[in-house]
Amino acid sequence: MIKVGVVGSTGYTGVELVRLLSRHPKVSLKLITSRSFSGKKIADIYPNLQGIVDLECEELDFTEIADRVEVVFTALPHGVSMSVVPKLLQVGVKVIDLSGDYRYQDQELYEEWYTESHQSPDLLSEAVYGLPELNREVIKESRLIANPGCYPTSAILALTPVVNKGLIDLNSIIIDSKSGATGAGRTPSRATHFCEVSENFKAYKVAQHRHTSEIENGVKMVANKEVVLSFTPHLVPMKRGILSTVYTQLKQNFTTKELRELYQDFYSSHPFVRIHKVGKLPETKYVVNSNYCDIGLKVDSRTNRLVIVSTIDNLIKGSSGQAIQNFNLLSGLSETTGLKFSGIFP
Ligand SMILES: NC(=O)C1=CN([C@@H]2O[C@H](COP(=O)(O)OP(=O)(O)OC[C@H]3O[C@@H](n4cnc5c(N)ncnc54)[C@H](OP(=O)(O)O)[C@@H]3O)[C@@H](O)[C@H]2O)C=CC1
Numbered sequence: 305m306i307k308v309g310v311v312g313s314t315g316y317t318g319v320e321l322v323r324l325l326s327r328h329p330k331v332s333l334k335l336i337t338s339r340s341f342s343g344k345k346i347a348d349i350y351p352n353l354q355g356i357v358d359l360e361c362e363e364l365d366f367t368e369i370a371d372r373v374e375v376v377f378t379a380l381p382h383g384v385s386m387s388v389v390p391k392l393l394q395v396g397v398k399v400i401d402l403s404g405d406y407r408y409q410d411q412e413l414y415e416e417w418y419t420e421s422h423q424s425p426d427l428l429s430e431a432v433y434g435l436p437e438l439n440r441e442v443i444k445e446s447r448l449i450a451n452p453g454c455y456p457t458s459a460i461l462a463l464t465p466v467v468n469k470g471l472i473d474l475n476s477i478i479i480d481s482k483s484g485a486t487g488a489g490r491t492p493s494r495a496t497h498f499c500e501v502s503e504n505f506k507a508y509k510v511a512q513h514r515h516t517s518e519i520e521n522g523v524k525m526v527a528n529k530e531v532v533l534s535f536t537p538h539l540v541p542m543k544r545g546i547l548s549t550v551y552t553q554l555k556q557n558f559t560t561k562e563l564r565e566l567y568q569d570f571y572s573s574h575p576f577v578r579i580h581k582v583g584k585l586p587e588t589k590y591v592v593n594s595n596y597c598d599i600g601l602k603v604d605s606r607t608n609r610l611v612i613v614s615t616i617d618n619l620i621k622g623s624s625g626q627a628i629q630n631f632n633l634l635s636g637l638s639e640t641t642g643l644k645f646s647g648i649f650p
């Protein structure tokens with residue numbers, strides 16, 4: 305059994321990690337930390353874990369952590385993660401960080417989009433962007449994995465096959481994404497208050513959301529070229545799930561069937577990406593509560609645009625499930641260990 309810990313275990317991604325790790329056949333969850341709830345049992349904070357996880361939240365203590373765990377998941381806000389991650393690496397544990405702090409190699413890009421100084425820029429070149437469908441082999445060798453953002457996971461997976469084959473105009477990409485409210489984390493705010501989210505649908509941070517740069521960065525890794533694209537996030541009255549509709553201009557004529565075959569081939573060795581049949585499009589309810597990313601395609605022959613629809617659960621493939629997928633890779637386990645379950649339908 306591999307001994308692991310979760311730092312920031314009481315947030316939405318943290319507790320989802322605790323839930324998923326508690327059923328992972330090769331994991332022994334030894335340590336969970338919390339600033340606000342130390343001394344309390346996680347099952348008293350999240351009663352769904354009663355009888356499943358009997359751990360108490362602790363204060364984070366770096367002195368003995370390496371004796372207790374081999375791998376730590378950090379599920380902290382960005383800006384906070386970078387004050388913790390270097391200390392964890394220093395004492396010799398491997399880290400899978402769920403925040404945005406290590407997703408860029410370029411310090412300036414981080415500081416521009418996150419509008420704060422990076423506190424450990426020396427680690428940026430070492431951190432591996434943890435999207436297994438792009439970086440499976442390097443993830444296996446890494447000691448610091450930067451788990452991707454939720455919107456970027458859905459958008460980059462939607463675009464990769466056509467970008468990889470050079471089939472679209474890279475300046476034509478428009479990504480229109482909708483997320484459930486757990487994407488904003490557990491800390492209450494006016495924007496995520498029930499009365500603000502319920503019966504409402506809104507765009508936010510138009511032309512300035514930080515995930516724009518993360519998606520551009522991911523597409524650039526595939527294209528080997530700079531890419532500038534448009535990304536608009538929306539908040540919808542659901543708890544979980546992201547649906548991204550991605551519009552791209554094709555350079556030549558293709559049928560939906562041809563492109564569907566390309567996607568099917570591209571993802572044939574990637575167990576968590578499912579390509580829908582021609583004429584079918586994914587819905588969030590097909591993937592919520594699972595680690596799958598479902599993708600559907602349609603060529604609009606009038607405009608010669610390819611429209612790609614991509615869905616994930618933001619708390620699983622968009623964060624905690626993907627973090628466990630990365631953990632499996634770096635631990636030499638099968639990528640699907642502990643993650644092969646369907647969503648809940650309806
Ligand atoms: N929610 C999502 O869908 C996704 C989130 N992420 C990223 O994962 C990370 C965790 O997100 P999420 O679980 O949603 O966030 P939450 O706000 O739900 O939880 C974060 C937890 O971190 C702990 N924490 C420790 N130090 C601080 C601090 N100084 N300020 C605030 N909180 C602190 C808090 O728990 P305590 O007080 O108990 O220590 C808090 O509950 C973030 O970086 C987020 O951006 C990534 C992809 C998707």
Ligand SMILES: CC(=O)N[C@@H](CCC(=O)OP(=O)(O)O)C(=O)O
Nearest residue numbers: 403404453454483484485487488
């Ligand atoms: C609905 C909602 O508010 N979503 C969040 C998603 C952020 C997130 O999880 O971002 P990182 O993974 O990059 O930290 C937002 O738009 O800020």
